[in-house]
Amino acid sequence: MKGRKLLMIPGPIEFEPEVLRAMSAVTTSHVAPSFINSFGNALDLMQKVWLAPNGQPFVVAGSGTLAMDMAVANLVETGDNVLVVSTGYFGKRYQDILERYQTNVTFLDAPVGEIPSLESIENALKSKAYKLVTMTHVDTSTGVLVRPKEIAALAKKYNALSILDGVCSVAGEEIKQEEWGIDVVLTASQKAVGVPPGLALLVASSKAMQTWEHRKTLVPNYYADWKNWLPIMKAYQGRKPSYFGTPPVNLIMALETSLKIIHEEGIAIRVQKHQQLANAFREAITALGLNILPSKKEDAANTLTAIYYPSGVEAGEFLKQLSKLDVIVAGGLLPELKTKYFRVGHMGAVTSIDIISTLSAIEFALVKCGFTFESGIGLSTFQKILNKEIE
Ligand SMILES: *Cc1c(COP(=O)(O)O)cnc(C)c1O
Numbered sequence: 034m035k036g037r038k039l040l041m042i043p044g045p046i047e048f049e050p051e052v053l054r055a056m057s058a059v060t061t062s063h064v065a066p067s068f069i070n071s072f073g074n075a076l077d078l079m080q081k082v083w084l085a086p087n088g089q090p091f092v093v094a095g096s097g098t099l100a101m102d103m104a105v106a107n108l109v110e111t112g113d114n115v116l117v118v119s120t121g122y123f124g125k126r127y128q129d130i131l132e133r134y135q136t137n138v139t140f141l142d143a144p145v146g147e148i149p150s151l152e153s154i155e156n157a158l159k160s161k162a163y164k165l166v167t168m169t170h171v172d173t174s175t176g177v178l179v180r181p182k183e184i185a186a187l188a189k190k191y192n193a194l195s196i197l198d199g200v201c202s203v204a205g206e207e208i209k210q211e212e213w214g215i216d217v218v219l220t221a222s223q224k225a226v227g228v229p230p231g232l233a234l235l236v237a238s239s240k241a242m243q244t245w246e247h248r249k250t251l252v253p254n255y256y257a258d259w260k261n262w263l264p265i266m267k268a269y270q271g272r273k274p275s276y277f278g279t280p281p282v283n284l285i286m287a288l289e290t291s292l293k294i295i296h297e298e299g300i301a302i303r304v305q306k307h308q309q310l311a312n313a314f315r316e317a318i319t320a321l322g323l324n325i326l327p328s329k330k331e332d333a334a335n336t337l338t339a340i341y342y343p344s345g346v347e348a349g350e351f352l353k354q355l356s357k358l359d360v361i362v363a364g365g366l367l368p369e370l371k372t373k374y375f376r377v378g379h380m381g382a383v384t385s386i387d388i389i390s391t392l393s394a395i396e397f398a399l400v401k402c403g404f405t406f407e408s409g410i411g412l413s414t415f416q417k418i419l420n421k422e423i424e
Contacts, residue, residue, distance in 0.1 A: 037359065039360045039390055039391065040378075041361060041377050041378055041387065041391050042361060042362060042378045043201055043224065043376055043378035044221070044223040044224035044230075045230055046223065046225075047381065047387065048229060048291075048381070049294060051290050052228055052229075052290050052294075055283065055286040055287040055289070055290040056286075058283060058286060060282050061282060063276065063279055063282055064274035068282055068286070071285060071286050072280065073269050074292075075092065075285055075288045075289040076090045076270045078289065078292035079092070079234065079292065081296050081300075082292055082295055082296055083210045083218055084211060084212065085236045085238070088218075088236035088237060088239075089241075089266065090236045090266060090270075091103070091263075091266055092232055092233075092266070092285065092288065093233050093257075093262060094231060094232065094281045094284070095231075095233035096230060097198075097220060097233060098126070098130075099257070100200070101198060101219060103219075103254075104219050104237075105134060105165075105167075106254040106257040106258070107248075107252050107258065107259045108217070108245060110134075110164075110249060111134070111135040111250070112136070112137065114136070114139065114163045114164060115131050115163060115165050115166075116139045116154070116163050116166045116167070118141050118149055118154060118169075118179070118184060119172075120142070120143070120148055120149075120172040120175055120179060121173075121177060122172065122174035122367055123172050123174065123198055124169050127167045127169070131167075136164075139157055139163075145367065146326045146327050146328040147177070148332055151183055151187065154184060158191040158193065163193040164194065165188070165194040166184065166195050167198065168195070168197055169198040170197050170199045170202035170203075171199075171201040171202045171205075171334040172201075173200070173201045173337060173366065173376070174365075174366035174367045175326045176339035177332055177333070178202075178333060182209075182213040185213050185216075186213070194217075194241060195217075196215075196216060197217065197218045199218050200219065200221050201336050202334070203218060203220035203224075203226060204226050204227070204295050204300070204303065205225030205303075205380040206304060206334070206336060207304045211238070216237065216240055216241040217241055219233070219235035220234050220235070222234065222284065222288060224336070224380060225380040225381050226288070226292070226381070228284060228288050228291045229284065229287065232281065232288060237259075245259055261277045261278075264277070265277045307335040307336060307379070309423060310379055310383065310385060312418065312422065313388075313415045313416075313418040313419040313422065314379060314388055315330065315338060316418045317411040317414040317418070318340055321395070321399065321406050321411045322343060322406050323342075324341045325339060325340055326341065326374060327339070335380075336378065336379065336380035337376055337379060338377050339365075340374055341373060341374045342375065343399070345402070346402040346404050347372075349372075351375070352364060352375065354398035354401040355398045358393075358397060358398075360390060362375050362377045363376040363378070377391060385415075388415065389416070392411045392412050393411075395411065
């Protein structure tokens with residue numbers, strides 16, 4: 034394809050052709066029977082993909098940051114104590130959002146590449162009554178993967194709600210929202226869910242909905258208020274027309290298409306595929322002599338990998354060499370390490386062929402930057418590990 038580039042960043046990702054076709058379908062009225070059915074299907078499918086059959090799904094036009102904002106705008110009130118468990122850039126963002134709602138934020142982080150210990154989380158929860166705990170499943174700035182099940186269980190033990198920022202994990206990493214008792218799992222369309230940017234998605238537990246119903250004060254954010262959106266979601270799920278704000282019709286049709294693909298493949302298989310590709314990719318990167326940001330391999334995400342440049346390799350030159358081969362990766366995001374590492378997204382429709390192309394381009398760029406290693410060792414390691422895993 035002329036001018037085709039391989040997009041290997043942590044969102045937007047490469048999308049399935051069927052999803053892109055849904056984007057280019059004729060735009061119908063938002064109350065056309067066919068669209069009502071698509072929207073209803075998308076909401077039903079969210080409950081299945083999130084493994085939250087009794088959860089309340091919300092789909093609104095916006096990015097992942099709106100999903101983060103909407104979750105807390107509806108759940109917190111002035112003066113509430115909130116615990117932010119941070120593993121990077123997006124933990125800081127949650128702190129910023131929560132401070133806007135005049136909550137008392139306790140910000141718990143760890144050295145770059147590490148996760149605050151369960152013990153430190155429990156100590157914080159013991160120290161005073163918290164309304165809620167937030168965590169980032171995969172912090173896209175570091176590629177660190179937290180274990181939401183354990184943190185959500187601690188939140189529950191201390192009677193706090195839990196919110197999982199799953200923007201870089203939903204449909205790529207294992208999440209059992211209802212079984213694990215997570216109150217809100219949120220994401221955005223352009224990451225592992227596999228739909229062009231523009232949708233904020235979340236599923237709220239019945240406990241979260243009850244907390245919202247029993248608020249003493251109005252939600253101080255008009256667009257994000259569940260009062261405006263809950264009747265709309267209920268109507269579409271009941272296959273009835275409704276209106277509050279015009280839904281992004283084509284994006285929602287694309288969401289229905291992508292969630293169908295994910296659900297038909299099976300969420301467990303999909304998660305396993307991400308794990309296999311990511312594991313083989315990490316081993317390949319290690320074989321090249323490069324280090325990843327997460328301190329422990331078991332804390333590394335399966336949707337993206339953050340990789341330190343080896344000494345002597347300069348960010349600008351490396352990324353330029355890669356883009357010569359039409360492979361697009363992302364630079365660093367953590368302000369303090371921005372030029373020290375790069376990030377490769379490997380989620381959604383990604384295939385082993387895409388990763389082989391990427392590894393080959395990485396090897397080429399490293400050679401051009403004067404870094405030496407056994408030629409082809411990254412590629413052969415990837416194939417060896419992957420073949421063993423899928424045998
Ligand atoms: C991408 C991302 C966000 C922000 O999503 P936007 O759609 O860019 O607003 C939040 N959290 C995590 C973990 C992300 O990866």
